[in-house]
Amino acid sequence: MFQEFKLDNLEHFSKDLEALLNRQRKEIKSITDSNAVDYADVLKPLQDLDEELSLFFTPLSHLNSVMNSEETQKAYEASLPLLSKFSSEMAQNIALFKKIEAIKADSKEAKKVLEHEVRGFILSGVNLPEDKKKRLEEISLKLSELSNQFSQNLLDATNAYELIIEDEKDVEGMPQSDIDAAKEEIDGKTVYKFTLQFPSYVAYMTYGPNREYRKELSKAYATRAPENEEVIDQILALKYEKSQLLGFSSYAQYALETRDASHEDDVITFLNELADAALPQAKNELTELKAFALKTDDIEDLAGYDVGYYSEKLKKEKFDFDDTMTKPYFEQEKVLQGLLYIVSELFGVTFEPADIPTWHTCVKPFDIFEDGKLSGRIYFDLEARKEKRGGAWMNDWETHYVDSKGETHLPSAFIVCNFSPTTQNIPSLLRHDDVVTLFHEMGHAIHHLFGKCKERSVSGINGVAWDVVEFPSQFLENFAYEAAILKRFGFHYETGEPISDELMAKIKETKNFQAALGILRQVEFSLFDFVLHQDLYQGEEVQTLLDGIREKTSLLKPPSYNKFQHGFSHIFAGGYAAGYYSYKWAEVLSADAFFSCLDNESGFNKERAKGYKEYILASGGAIEMSELYEEWLGRKADVQSLIKLYEIA
Numbered sequence: 152m153f154q155e156f157k158l159d160n161l162e163h164f165s166k167d168l169e170a171l172l173n174r175q176r177k178e179i180k181s182i183t184d185s186n187a188v189d190y191a192d193v194l195k196p197l198q199d200l201d202e203e204l205s206l207f208f209t210p211l212s213h214l215n216s217v218m219n220s221e222e223t224q225k226a227y228e229a230s231l232p233l234l235s236k237f238s239s240e241m242a243q244n245i246a247l248f249k250k251i252e253a254i255k256a257d258s259k260e261a262k263k264v265l266e267h268e269v270r271g272f273i274l275s276g277v278n279l280p281e282d283k284k285k286r287l288e289e290i291s292l293k294l295s296e297l298s299n300q301f302s303q304n305l306l307d308a309t310n311a312y313e314l315i316i317e318d319e320k321d322v323e324g325m326p327q328s329d330i331d332a333a334k335e336e337i338d339g340k341t342v343y344k345f346t347l348q349f350p351s352y353v354a355y356m357t358y359g360p361n362r363e364y365r366k367e368l369s370k371a372y373a374t375r376a377p378e379n380e381e382v383i384d385q386i387l388a389l390k391y392e393k394s395q396l397l398g399f400s401s402y403a404q405y406a407l408e409t410r411d412a413s414h415e416d417d418v419i420t421f422l423n424e425l426a427d428a429a430l431p432q433a434k435n436e437l438t439e440l441k442a443f444a445l446k447t448d449d450i451e452d453l454a455g456y457d458v459g460y461y462s463e464k465l466k467k468e469k470f471d472f473d474d475t476m477t478k479p480y481f482e483q484e485k486v487l488q489g490l491l492y493i494v495s496e497l498f499g500v501t502f503e504p505a506d507i508p509t510w511h512t513c514v515k516p517f518d519i520f521e522d523g524k525l526s527g528r529i530y531f532d533l534e535a536r537k538e539k540r541g542g543a544w545m546n547d548w549e550t551h552y553v554d555s556k557g558e559t560h561l562p563s564a565f566i567v568c569n570f571s572p573t574t575q576n577i578p579s580l581l582r583h584d585d586v587v588t589l590f591h592e593m594g595h596a597i598h599h600l601f602g603k604c605k606e607r608s609v610s611g612i613n614g615v616a617w618d619v620v621e622f623p624s625q626f627l628e629n630f631a632y633e634a635a636i637l638k639r640f641g642f643h644y645e646t647g648e649p650i651s652d653e654l655m656a657k658i659k660e661t662k663n664f665q666a667a668l669g670i671l672r673q674v675e676f677s678l679f680d681f682v683l684h685q686d687l688y689q690g691e692e693v694q695t696l697l698d699g700i701r702e703k704t705s706l707l708k709p710p711s712y713n714k715f716q717h718g719f720s721h722i723f724a725g726g727y728a729a730g731y732y733s734y735k736w737a738e739v740l741s742a743d744a745f746f747s748c749l750d751n752e753s754g755f756n757k758e759r760a761k762g763y764k765e766y767i768l769a770s771g772g773a774i775e776m777s778e779l780y781e782e783w784l785g786r787k788a789d790v791q792s793l794i795k796l797y798e799i800a
Contacts, residue, residue, distance in 0.1 A: 152561060154549060155507065155508055156509060157508055158214055161211075164211060165229035168207065168208065169233055178200060179241065182250075190255070190256050190265070193251060194265065194268065198264075198606065201608070202552070206549065209546070209548050212227065213548075214510055215227040216539065217510060217532055219538045228299060234295070235292035239287065239292070240288075242271065242272060243288070244277070248272040251269065258605075260604055263609050264606045274408060279397075286392075290392060290393050297386050297389070298723065301382045301383075305540075308376040309347045309541060310347075312347050312371050314345045314368055314371075315337075316342060316364065319341075319343075320360075321343075325354065326354070326475040329571070330343065331576055331577060332571055332572070333345055333351065345368060347368075347372050349535070350570065352372060357463050357474070359460065366454070370456075372718075373713040374717075376717045377714065379717040379718075380717060384689050384690060387687065387693075390684065393405070401685045403685045406617075406730060407729075409617065410733075411616040411619045415685065418732050419682075422732055422735070425793075426704060428794060429666075432800060436667055437707065440665075443465045444457060455709055458707065462665060470664070472661055476657075477582070477658060478580045478581065479580060479645070480642060481640075482581075483578065483579035483580065484579075485640045485644075486586055486640050487531060487533070488640065490640070493639060497757070497760045498597065498764045498768075500521045501519070502520075503518050503520065504516070504517055527564075528549075529596055532568070533567075533568045533570050534568075535569035535570065536572065539569065543566075543567060543589075545564055545565065545593075545624075546564065546567065547562070547599045547611060547612055549561065549562050550602070550610050551610050552610045553605040562599055564595075564599050586631050586637075590628040591624045593627055594624035594628060595623065595624045597623065598620075601764055601769055603770075604770070609771050609773040610771045610772075612772070614772025616775070619737050619776040620733065622767075625737060625741035626744050626745055629741065629745040630755065633749075637655050663798045670799075671704045671706070672704070675700055675704035676721075677732040678704070679700050680721075680732070681729055684728060684729035694714075738793055742788075742792040744767075745796070746792055746795070767783060
C-alpha cells in the first residue's frame with residue numbers, strides 16, 4: 152500500500168534514475184503519438200508517471216537534507232541535470248501540448264488539472280522558437296545546480312564554526328538543558344561548545360550572558376557563506392532572463408501568474424500597509440527595550456546581538472516569564488503525542504505507530520486511520536544533528552489519488568524539525584516556540600494527508616497557489632497558544648506535574664510581546680524578496696536595495712558586515728522567490744479561520760473544524776482558495792482578523 156523508505160542504490164542512483172526517465176520518455180511518446188483524445192487516456196497516465204518519479208526521487212532529495220553526506224551530495228548533484236533536462240523536454244513538447252490543449256474535461260478537478268497543465272506549458276515556453284527553448288532548458292538546469300550550491304555552501308559554513316567557552320560564568324543563568332547540551336570534555340577539561348546550528352545558536356543569543364560572545368556568534372551567523380554572493384548574482388540574472396524570454400517584465404510578474412495575488416502593486420501595497428500599521432507600536436517596543444537595557448546593564452548602544460537577550464529579560468520582568476519556565480513542561484515525546492491526539496479529536500482520525508524502516512533511529516512513523524480504514528502515513532524527524540540542514544519543513548512523498556487503473560493511492564509525508572536532541576541526562580525538551588513550529592508543520596502535513604481529490608495534480612498540497620499554501624500551517628499553529636490545548640500535553644518531564652493555569656496564561660499573554668517589531672522584520676524580508684525580483688539587481692545593488700528597505704523596516708541599524716541575503720535560503724534555495732510575502736498574505740486567511748473555529752472552553756469548535764477539513768483540506772488545489780473559503784464560511788476573510796491576532800492598536 153505504501154512505499155518502503157529505503158535507499159540502497161546511492162552509488163548508481165543517477166543511472167537508475169536515467170533508466171526510469173528513458174522509460175517514461177517512451178511512454179509519454181506513446182501517449183503523444185496515440186489517437187487518444189480523452190482525459191482518462193492522456194492526463195490520467197501522465198499523472199501516474201509524475202507519481203512514479205516522485206516516489207523514486209523524493210527519498211534521495213529528502214536524505215540529502217536530513218542525512219547529508221558526500222554520497223548523498225554526489226548522487227543528488229548527478230541527478231539534477233537529468234531531472235532538469237527531462238523536465239525541460241516535457242515542458243516544451245509541442246505535440247504533447249497540442250494533444251492536452253485539445254482535451255475536454257468533465258469534472259471540476261479534471262478541468263483544474265487541464266487548466267494548470269496548459270498554463271504550465273505556456274509558462275515553460277512551449278510556444279517559443281527552438282533557440283529560446285534551448286536557452287530555457289539551460290537556465291532551468293543551471294538554476295537547479297545553483298540552488299543546491301547555495302544550500303550546500305550554507306550548510307558547510309554552519310557546520311564549520313564552533314565557539315568554545317571555557318569559563319563557567321559565561322553560561323551562568325542559561326537554561327540547564329542548554330548548558331548540558333553544550334557541555335563537553337576536552338583534554339580532561341569541561342568546556343561549553345556553541346555552534347551556528349539553530350538550537351545552539353538561539354540558546355546563546357537568547358540567554359548567553361557574555362555580550363562579546365553574543366557579538367562573535369552573531370557576526371559568524373550573519374557572515375556565513377560569503378561565496379553565496381556570486382551564487383545570488385547568477386540566480387537573479389538567470390531568473391530575470393527566464394522571465395524576459397517568456398514575455399514578462401520581471402520574475403515577480405512571472406511568479407504571480409500562479410499565485411492568489413493578481414498584481415505586483417497588490418503585494419507591495421499590502422506589505423506597506425502592514426508596515427505602516429505596525430510602525431508606531433514597533434517604535435514604542437524598541438524604545439522600551441533600549442530603556443530596559445540601559446537600566447539593567449548600562450547599555451547605551453543596543454545592538455542586534457543584544458535584542459534576543461534583553462527581550463527575554465524584559466519579558467521575564469514584565470510578565471515574570473521566560474522560556475526556561477515552560478521548557479521542562481514540553482517534553483518532545485509528550486508534545487508529539489498531544490498533538491496527534493488533538494488532530495485526532497479535531498478531525499476524526501487516529502494515529503498508530505508504524506513498525507517500518509526509517510532513515511534514523513529517532514524518526515517516528517505513524518499510520519493514519521479514518522473511519523477505521525488506513526488513510527495515510529506520517530514520519531516525524533524532530534531532533535537536530537550535524538548531517539541535517541537547519542530549519543523546519545514538511546515534505547510530501549506519496550499523494551492521495553485514483554490512478555489510471557482505478558486504484559486509490561494513499562498519501563504520506565515527512566515532518567522535519569531541529570529541536571534540542573535527547574542527551575544521556577535529559578530528554579529532548581522544547582521551547583514554546585518549538586511547540587508552535589511543530590503545530591505549524593503539522594498544519595502543512597494534514598493539508599496534504601487529508602486531501603481527497605481523485606486527480607494527483609490537484610490533490611493534497613499539489614496545485615495549491617504558493618501564496619496561500621501557508622494558510623493551513625498558520626491556522627493550526629495558532630492553537631498552540633490556547634490553554635485548553637496546552638494542558639493536554641504540558642507535564643513536567645521529571646515530576647509529571649501539570650503546567651499551571653498561571654504559566655499557560657503567561658504564554659498567551661506574552662504571545663504578542665514585540666509583535667510589531669516581528670511584523671516589520673517579516674515585511675522587510677518580504678519587500679526585499681519581491682522588489683529584488685521586480686528588476687535585475689547585481690553585486691552591491693542587492694545590498695543597497697536591502698539597506699533602502701531597512702530605512703523603513705529596521706529600527707535598529709544592522710552592522711555593515713551583516714549579509715543576511717547570503718543565508719536567505721527560502722528564496723535562493725527553497726522555492727519562495729518573489730513569494731516570501733505569502734506568509735503574511737496567507738495569514739489573513741489563517742487568522743480569520745482561527746477566530747471562526749476558536750472555542751475558549753475546548754480550544755476549538757468541532758463543527759467548524761469539520762467544515763474546515765471538508766472544504767479547505769480535502770479539496771487541495773482543485774478549487775481556488777478564496778473560492779473554497781467563501782464556500783466554507785459564506786464570506787471572504789477579513790484582513791482585520793490579522794490585526795486582531797497581533798493585538799496591534
